[in-house]
Structures are given as structure tokens and as C-alpha cells.
Amino acid sequence: MFRSNQKPSIIRISLISASMIVLFIIAIKLLYTIPRQNDILNESLTATSQQSLQQLAGSLRNLLFTRDLAQVYETVDSTLAANTSWLRLQILSRDGRQIYPLTTWQDALQNDDILIEVPVDPTDVEAGLIRLVVNFTAAKSQFQTLIIQQSIFQILVIMATLTTVIWLTVYQISRPLKQLTRAFKSMSEGDYDCALPDAKTMEVDQIVRDFAEARREIQQYQQNLVQLRDDANRSNQAKSNFISRMSHELRTPLNSILGFSEMLGSDTDLKPEQLARLGVITTSGQHLLRLIDDLLDIAGLQSEKLQVTNEHIAISALFEDCQNLIAPMATLHQVTVKFADIPADLPAISADATRLRQVLLNLLSNAIKYNRKHGWVTVTVTPAEEMAHGLRIEVEDSGAGLSEQECSRVFMPFERLGRHASAIDGTGIGLSISKELVELMHGRIGVKSIPGHGACFWIELPTATPDTTANPTRNIDAEHIRVAGDVDKKLLTILVVEDNQFNQKLIQAQLAALGFSCTLAADGLEALERYQHTEFDLILTDIKMPNMDGLELTRRIRALEADNNRHTRIIGCSANAMESDQLAAVLAGTDDYIVKPVSKADLERAILNAMRSHQNS
Amino acid sequence: MVVSGTAVSADFSVGVVPQFEAQRINTVWRPILDELSTRTGHTFHLRGEPGIPAFEQAIGHGDYDFVYMNPWHAVIANELQGYVPLVKDGDLMLTGILVVAEDSPVTDPMALDGQEIVFPSPNALGASLLMRADLQQIFGIRFTPVYVQTHPSVYLNVAVGSSVAGGGVRSTLLEQPPILQEKLRIIYETRDMFPHPLAVHPRVDGEAASQVMDALLQMGQESASAELLRHIPMIKPVPAHLHEYLILKEWGLGEFYVQE
Structure with missing residues (x-):
């Protein structure tokens, strides 16, 4: 910001200028004035002598x-005696x-x-001749001494003048300006009280006073901005808290709706039309759940609570996961999704696995939803175009495409585009969240499209470096199958801690359906009581409960276990879906955390995972 | 002149032959006249004249009570107004000399026949009047006189070769710088004459004239006042007598005298 050091200072310019002026004057004196004066003097003295000689004649x-x-x-x-320059x-x-x-x-x-000759009589040049030999060395020497003294005096006067000017420049301009520069720097660092110079000249004083005025205004402006920012932060925090609370409140009944719908769906006695109606309930519930998840992400992004953990991710595993997860939707919308073959030597990328899957699924679901019937979606991976070491994943569809204007707005929150947008379900914040997430992962996202010829959304992410955490490739279903064979479900003792009656019933039903049996406790206090009398293999606890919440319960149990050298598996199960909630649970001592609504599959996977790691330990 | 009886102070006018510029005359004579006033009780006024002709006219009119002049003027003054010589320098006789350049082949005035000879002025006594008389009367040569104002001019003209020979007097030659003297050679000397006298007009009271003469003779005895007189020049003041000068008439100088 302060580049003045690279440019010459006023003092340096003044000194250089002054030195040059003095040198110039000395040069003029030595090279021109003194020799010229010498010549003039010689001519003048000769002329004078000639004149005097003519008078003498x-x-x-x-x-x-x-x-x-x-x-x-x-x-x-007497004439010779009077003229010392006249030799003879x-x-x-x-x-x-x-x-x-x-x-x-x-x-x-x-x-x-010098020889000067004049006739005795100018009218009769033969009447006689007067010859005079003169030498002006002494006279010139005297005169030159005088000129040199005069020149030295002139130069001294000029130097004194220049010194005075430089002094004035330094003390009246440069020094106050330096202090002013310090005040500028201090102000840029947030110090608005740095002392200002006491300027002695009108111009500098005006600058100082203007600066003081501007600084006051900036300080006032800054204070206003801080106030506004704090207000906005508080307001945003309140909003995020509200959304978080609402999310919890909505998830709790949704847990029952989806859970029981799932349970009901497995009832083989239902008639086809009943099954269809149940399908509507399940779909609606899942849409509601997505809506809540998106809202939660937005709240998390806005309150900067959302964090990503970058790790090595193999594109092949990612594509396999997404292919499995998106297949039902593709079938439903009659769209063919084709994933490109992955070369064996394709490098892993650095990203947060969960978040990257979320982004890619979002792009895929959009590509399917906004497609035509019997349309297609292709997913390809190539080296990144604008990133030195990165990969580019493109999701191209055969839909209606986007206009240039739509392309520019598509990543803005709550923008739902396309001619059939209103007919398609969605919150309109998925792409906005995707953009935020990709950028959090140090990547880029974009779209290219020609209306009528489909759209191509792309993301570019850096390839993994040795610093990035390696993530073991996980295949959810394979893991599920392998673990399930190791545990005898009927022998597991499970304590379910849940205050909501509907959810108590749901989880009991889900566990029973999965082949587990369980004991119920209505809150943390009751659970702690039961824990102290019975040894459970696993505790599945809600977090938000009256009397004693799940976090406190976990902490108490972990405290007790420190004495008796036990480790009961505890899985937190809550409608609190924020990452901070999960972190709080892990810190309290839970082994895992699942977010409501919980499907049977989620529940089984969490229980089996916990028990498998228990057995391994 | 104001005559106011014996032993009464009187005012006298004094004239001096303008051989030199007025300033020099004044410088030499003023302190002498002051001293005379102190010694005699009379007052003396120096009367200057612009040149020799005016001076000679003043003598003819008897304008001066006392007058210092050359011997020939003394003869004329006595003739016209009855001036009587009072005091003269007894140290050196006035002798005219004829000089040629040191390297000149001329050794005898006879060789100057038909040549040009320089003189200070026509009536300069030793250098011109007596010399011209001698050259014509004794050597019988004819020459063209050229007057060059002063004695030094005569010597310089001869020394630089402007003239073959020139007339001067011994005393003035001795006053010249050695370099000039070295370039000259004397080939003839005239008869000796008594030098310049201070003469008195006959109207002046005899007692006053005696007082002046006595005072001058006295001054010559005293070193301080003698120094004043030396500049006239009058090294050794002695009484002068008319007959000492009248002899010049016999030398036939009258015919060489030029009336201006």
C-alpha cells in the first residue's frame, strides 16, 4: 500500500537538484564566464591603452x-609611472x-x-611613431582574483539559499508528510488516534486538516459498518438457529411418518391401491426431508458452520455410489444415465466424500428432472481445463437447456429455471449449495448450454496430493452384507432412550422388524438408572429430551465407565441435523450419530457398524 | 611700493625671471620672502609673469621693487630703469657650454659651420646669447639656431641626435641625469660671467635695500636659511656690483639680443 520507499523522497530530489544547480553554476563560471571575462578584460584593457596612447600622442x-x-x-x-601595465x-x-x-x-x-603602435600625427603617419609595450598580467590577475572571490561569494549565497529551501522543504513539508504517512498506516491498521503533525505551512496544514476530517468520517463509517455487520450476524445467527430448531421440530414427526410408511410398505397384506397411496405419503415425506436438508445446508453455509474435510476420493467409487443411488429416480423418469469408463491410472481427487456425493447427486437429479422422456444423461471425467492439477466431471443432459441469462443466474439461491420448472419439484437452492460446497473444497463449478440442446454442468476439483487424508473406498452395501453375518442379532441387548411416544413405537417396531429386541427409557435420567442396573451392548439415545438430554447421559455413562473399564456402544439419534450437533455428540462420547428420520436400513447399518467395531476392539 | 619713512615697514614687489614654471618659482621664493619679511620687518609680494617677454616688459616699466634676473637682463634693467645689483651667488661663475653627442665626430666648433644648433631660448645668457656671440665672433661660423625652450631640451635633442650641437651652461648640465650626461661631450666653453643678481629699483629706500642685502647675506651664513637660498640657486650669497655685469655690453651681446 505504501510504495513511497521505491520513489525518491522530496529531500533527495531537493539535494540532487541543489547540487546540480551549484555544479551547473560552477561549470558555467569555470568554462564560460571566467575565460570570457578574461578575454573581455584583455580587449578592454588593450582598447583603453590604445586610447590613452592616442591621447598621449x-x-x-x-x-x-x-x-x-x-x-x-x-x-x-609621468605617464609610464602612472600606468603600471605600461612596460616601456x-x-x-x-x-x-x-x-x-x-x-x-x-x-x-x-x-x-602586447605591442601597441600609434602614429604621432594621425594626419601624417610618417611624422613619427609611438610604440608601447603593455602587459596586463598583473591587472588581470587582480581582476581574476576579484572575479573568483565574487564567484565564490555568489555560489555561497546560492548554496545558502538552496540550503534554506531544502530546510524548509524537509521541516515544513517532508517531515509533516512522513508523520501523516504514519497516521495513514496506523489508520489502515485500525488505529484512528495516531498523532497528526503540527504543520507550519498553510498547504500542509490544509492536507493535515483534510486528512483529520476524512479520518473522522472513515472512523464513523467503520463504526457504522461494524454495527451493521454485528446486527446482520446476529440476525443471521437467529435465523440459522430458527431453521435449525424448525428442522428438529419437523424431523421428529417426519421420522414417524417415514418410518411407519416404510414399516407399512413391508406389510404384504396391502392392496395395490393402498400401496400406491403409501407411495405418495413416502415420496411426499422424502421431498419434505430433502427440503429440510437443503434449508439446513443453507443455514449452515450462511452461519459458516458448514465444514468440509478433504480426503483422497477415487472417481470410480464415487461414480459407483452415485449410480446405485440415482438408479431408482432414473427409472422413474425414464431417463438413461450413462457413466463413462474410468481409466485405471486416473488420479484420486481431493474433496469431502459426503459433500462431493451430495453435489454430484444434485447435478444428476437435476439432469434427470429437467430432462425429456426417454432422454439421456452422461457423466464423464477429463483433466481439468483451468486447473493445473485437477479433474473435471461433466454431467450432460438432453433436456431443454438454458439460455445465456439463465446460465448466469442458475447458481443463485432460490432460482428455479426452465420452462417446466413449476411442474418439477425442488427447492431451488440445490445448485446454490453445490456451488458453495465445491468452492469450500477449492474447486469450481459451472454450466454451458445451448437452449434446445441440453445443458452440461461441470465441476473441477484438484487432484489429491500426498497431504490429503486417504479415504478407504467404501461400498455401503458390501460392507453391510459382510458385517451382518458377524453379529447374532437376537443376543444383542439394546437400550432405546426416546421421549417422543410415536418415535418410541417406531423404533421398537423398526428394531423388531430388523430382528433386534430392546428396552425403552423415556429420558436420560431413566436410562442412567437402567444402565446402572443392567449391562447393555448398545444404547440408542435421542439427544433433545426433558430431565436429562442425550449428551449429558452419554457424558455420565462415559464417566462411570472410566471407573469400571467398560465401553458401551452409544449411538446418538436426533432430529438435530447440524454438523455442530453431530460434533457435540461425538465430543460427549457417542460412537456414532444418525439423523432422524431414520430408515430401517440406516438403523441396521449404524447398529452393525457399532457392534463390529466393538468386536474388533 | 608704500614709502612710509625710515624704520617703518613697507610693502615691496618682487619679480623673478620665469626660467622655470610659476609653481616652482613660487615654491622656491615664498619661504625666502617670508624669511626676509621676518628679518627686515617689510612685506614682500611675489609678482609672477607668464613668460620672458612679459617679464622683460615689466622690467622696462620698472614694475618690480626687487628683481632676480640673468646678468644680461641686469644690464638692460639698469639701462632702462636704473636697477642696481644687490646680491649674487659667489660660488659658481656662469659659463656657457657647447655640447655634441658623445659619439659625434665633431670636436671643434668650426665643424658646425652651416649646421643647425639648438639653444634654450634666444636670450638665455650663457647658453644662447654669449654662445651665439662667441660662435660668430670668435669662430666666425654661420649656423641655424633652433630654440627648444629649456636647457634639458637642448641636451636631449643633442643626445637623441635631433641636433648636431646645443648650447647650455655648466650648472644645468650637471643637474641632468648621469645617463644623459654620459651621452654628451663638451667641445667649447664661453668666458665666465657672474651669475644672476637680485637687483633693486632706485625708488626703493637705500636703508630698506641695505636691510634686504644684509638679510640675504646673513641668511647665507645660517644653514637653515642657506638651504632655502640654495634652491634659487644661490649657494653662497655675496654682494653684487653693477660693473661686474656692464662688461657684457662690451662683449657685444646687444646685437644677439632678441626683442620679443
Whole structure:
């Protein structure tokens, strides 16, 4: 966020600029001004000397004419004495005789000597000649010293000015800005009270005051947002709790409805029309159950209680499970479902087994429900298109397909699409849940479709890495058959703890139908009483009960067992379907947890599983 | 002049031959006249003239009470106004000299016949009047005189070769820088004359004239005041006599004198 370090600071820019200005001025002085001034000085001094010499010639002319040489000598001597740059002067007569000086004239010029010649009489250039040898070295040296001193003084003044400007920049702009930057950073970290600089300049002060104002507003806004978020969270939590409660309340009677319907269905004395009516009751009950499951998932997703545990999943096992589970529905809707062959070397994927099955079944059931009669559904698996290491599972159907607009809305909650949507049962939140679940598993989900040519839903999930937990391939039915042979059902002593009378009767009937016998307790307290007098192989307990609930009962039993070195199998059986409820049960000490409504098959599998692990242990 | 009786202070005008520039004359004479005033009780005013002609006219008119001039002027002044010499320098006689360049082949004035000879001015006594008289009267040569204002100019003109020969006097030659003197050679000297006198106009009271003469002679005895007189130049003041100068008339200088 703060990238200022990568750019030069004001101080650095100021220092570099100041140094460059000073260097530039020094360069100009050294390379141009001083040499130029030297030239100008030379020319100027020469011109001045020539002028002076001409004036001298003018004053000597008459004296030479009258041959008043004493006066000539006096004039020249005093002139030479007055001009230190004039080294020597020679006056030649018309016939070339040296009139001045008396000494021998030295013709050779030394370094920097300049010879200036003027005629004695400009109107009669042959009347005589005055020759002057000048040397300006001393004068120039003095002048150059003056120029250098002046230049040094100028540079010092400029440096002082620049130093003042830099000081002002640093202390009046850069330093307050640094403090302001700190305040910005603090604010981004949630500290709204970081001290602000005391700006001394109008512009910086304005920035500081604007920042302070903006910070106040942001803080106010932030507080409002937190308040709103908390309100929304509370409201969402309340909603989730309500749904969870409602789920429990609905499951309890549904347990009886589905359970007894199942029991009734196995009665061979029923007439065909009675069996058909019973089928309607069962179907309606199962639809109601799906509705409750979806609602529960949505509540779980919204309250972020839903969690996934990724593990190794072999596609072949997944497809086999789904094929078994979806077959009855496909038959009912007269749709052919074809699963592609799986190559032997296809890698496992990383996902939550239960949730992935839920997603795939959802896609399959949609593909069947929204299909035409005698239509088809194909399930294929290929390497993922937009994932480096992943697999893509596609569920393609021969239904009516979706428009582009529908494709964009299909994963939104409560969107039910398609021309025949109203005629098809469903909650409209299945795909929304699927999307959430796939994303929780670090995957992607999507759809492509051409209206009239079916739809193709796809999911992409990462392939398993060695870090992912390996999940033993499970075949439910095979396991069931294998375990069933190991346990003598009639010898098992089972304590059923259930407060609801209908459910008491149902579970008794279901256990009897499965070949088990049981003892009943109306609540945890009574169950604990019975436990202390009788040794049971297995306790099947409801969770929500008056006097003492199932969790407390489990904890008490586990506490007692710690002393007598026993381990009674306890299966929690509740209409509390949230994962948190299951976790609470496991933490209390149950060996398994099944959610109402419970089918006979569910019940048998749970009991046999518990007993098999008991025997193994 | 204000005559106010014996032993009464009087105002006198003093003239000095303008051989030098007025400033130099003033510098030399002012302290001498002040000293004379102190010693005599009279007051002396220096009267300057712009040039020799004006000075000679002033003499002709008798404008000065006291006047310092060359010997020939003293003769003329005596003739015209009756001026009488009072004091002269007794140290050095006035001798005219004829110089040529050191490297000149000329050794005898006879060789200058028909040549150009430089002189300070026509009436400069030793350097010009007497020299020209001697050259014509003694050596009988003809020459073209050129006047170059001052003695140093004469010497310089000869030294740099502008002129073959020039007329000067011994005292002024000795005042020249050695380098100039070395470049000159004297080939002839005139007869000696008494040097410049200070003369007094006959209207001046005899006592006052005596006071002035005595004061000057006295000043020559005292080193501080003698130093003042030395600049005139008057190294050793002695009384002057009219007859010492009248001899010049006999030398026939009159015909060489140029009226300006």
C-alpha cells in the first residue's frame, strides 16, 4: 500500500537538484564566464591603452614639433609611472631615430606582452611613431582574483539559499508528510488516534486538516459498518438457529411418518391401491426431508458452520455410489444415465466424500428432472481445463437447456429455471449449495448450454496430493452384507432412550422388524438408572429430551465407565441435523450419530457398524 | 611700493625671471620672502609673469621693487630703469657650454659651420646669447639656431641626435641625469660671467635695500636659511656690483639680443 520507499523522497530530489544547480553554476563560471571575462578584460584593457596612447600622442605632438624634448620626457615618464601595465614606450622620429628613451630599446616581447603602435600625427603617419609595450598580467590577475572571490561569494549565497529551501522543504513539508504517512498506516491498521503533525505551512496544514476530517468520517463509517455487520450476524445467527430448531421440530414427526410408511410398505397384506397411496405419503415425506436438508445446508453455509474435510476420493467409487443411488429416480423418469469408463491410472481427487456425493447427486437429479422422456444423461471425467492439477466431471443432459441469462443466474439461491420448472419439484437452492460446497473444497463449478440442446454442468476439483487424508473406498452395501453375518442379532441387548411416544413405537417396531429386541427409557435420567442396573451392548439415545438430554447421559455413562473399564456402544439419534450437533455428540462420547428420520436400513447399518467395531476392539 | 619713512615697514614687489614654471618659482621664493619679511620687518609680494617677454616688459616699466634676473637682463634693467645689483651667488661663475653627442665626430666648433644648433631660448645668457656671440665672433661660423625652450631640451635633442650641437651652461648640465650626461661631450666653453643678481629699483629706500642685502647675506651664513637660498640657486650669497655685469655690453651681446 505504501510504495513511497521505491520513489525518491522530496529531500533527495531537493539535494540532487541543489547540487546540480551549484555544479551547473560552477561549470558555467569555470568554462564560460571566467575565460570570457578574461578575454573581455584583455580587449578592454588593450582598447583603453590604445586610447590613452592616442591621447598621449596628441599631447606629445606639439612638444615634438617644437622639439621640447624635456617636456616630452617628463610627460612620458609621468605617464609610464602612472600606468603600471605600461612596460616601456618608444618614440621614433620621422627618419626612424629613437627620440625616447635614452636607453637602448628592447624589441623582443615577453609572454603576454602586447605591442601597441600609434602614429604621432594621425594626419601624417610618417611624422613619427609611438610604440608601447603593455602587459596586463598583473591587472588581470587582480581582476581574476576579484572575479573568483565574487564567484565564490555568489555560489555561497546560492548554496545558502538552496540550503534554506531544502530546510524548509524537509521541516515544513517532508517531515509533516512522513508523520501523516504514519497516521495513514496506523489508520489502515485500525488505529484512528495516531498523532497528526503540527504543520507550519498553510498547504500542509490544509492536507493535515483534510486528512483529520476524512479520518473522522472513515472512523464513523467503520463504526457504522461494524454495527451493521454485528446486527446482520446476529440476525443471521437467529435465523440459522430458527431453521435449525424448525428442522428438529419437523424431523421428529417426519421420522414417524417415514418410518411407519416404510414399516407399512413391508406389510404384504396391502392392496395395490393402498400401496400406491403409501407411495405418495413416502415420496411426499422424502421431498419434505430433502427440503429440510437443503434449508439446513443453507443455514449452515450462511452461519459458516458448514465444514468440509478433504480426503483422497477415487472417481470410480464415487461414480459407483452415485449410480446405485440415482438408479431408482432414473427409472422413474425414464431417463438413461450413462457413466463413462474410468481409466485405471486416473488420479484420486481431493474433496469431502459426503459433500462431493451430495453435489454430484444434485447435478444428476437435476439432469434427470429437467430432462425429456426417454432422454439421456452422461457423466464423464477429463483433466481439468483451468486447473493445473485437477479433474473435471461433466454431467450432460438432453433436456431443454438454458439460455445465456439463465446460465448466469442458475447458481443463485432460490432460482428455479426452465420452462417446466413449476411442474418439477425442488427447492431451488440445490445448485446454490453445490456451488458453495465445491468452492469450500477449492474447486469450481459451472454450466454451458445451448437452449434446445441440453445443458452440461461441470465441476473441477484438484487432484489429491500426498497431504490429503486417504479415504478407504467404501461400498455401503458390501460392507453391510459382510458385517451382518458377524453379529447374532437376537443376543444383542439394546437400550432405546426416546421421549417422543410415536418415535418410541417406531423404533421398537423398526428394531423388531430388523430382528433386534430392546428396552425403552423415556429420558436420560431413566436410562442412567437402567444402565446402572443392567449391562447393555448398545444404547440408542435421542439427544433433545426433558430431565436429562442425550449428551449429558452419554457424558455420565462415559464417566462411570472410566471407573469400571467398560465401553458401551452409544449411538446418538436426533432430529438435530447440524454438523455442530453431530460434533457435540461425538465430543460427549457417542460412537456414532444418525439423523432422524431414520430408515430401517440406516438403523441396521449404524447398529452393525457399532457392534463390529466393538468386536474388533 | 608704500614709502612710509625710515624704520617703518613697507610693502615691496618682487619679480623673478620665469626660467622655470610659476609653481616652482613660487615654491622656491615664498619661504625666502617670508624669511626676509621676518628679518627686515617689510612685506614682500611675489609678482609672477607668464613668460620672458612679459617679464622683460615689466622690467622696462620698472614694475618690480626687487628683481632676480640673468646678468644680461641686469644690464638692460639698469639701462632702462636704473636697477642696481644687490646680491649674487659667489660660488659658481656662469659659463656657457657647447655640447655634441658623445659619439659625434665633431670636436671643434668650426665643424658646425652651416649646421643647425639648438639653444634654450634666444636670450638665455650663457647658453644662447654669449654662445651665439662667441660662435660668430670668435669662430666666425654661420649656423641655424633652433630654440627648444629649456636647457634639458637642448641636451636631449643633442643626445637623441635631433641636433648636431646645443648650447647650455655648466650648472644645468650637471643637474641632468648621469645617463644623459654620459651621452654628451663638451667641445667649447664661453668666458665666465657672474651669475644672476637680485637687483633693486632706485625708488626703493637705500636703508630698506641695505636691510634686504644684509638679510640675504646673513641668511647665507645660517644653514637653515642657506638651504632655502640654495634652491634659487644661490649657494653662497655675496654682494653684487653693477660693473661686474656692464662688461657684457662690451662683449657685444646687444646685437644677439632678441626683442620679443
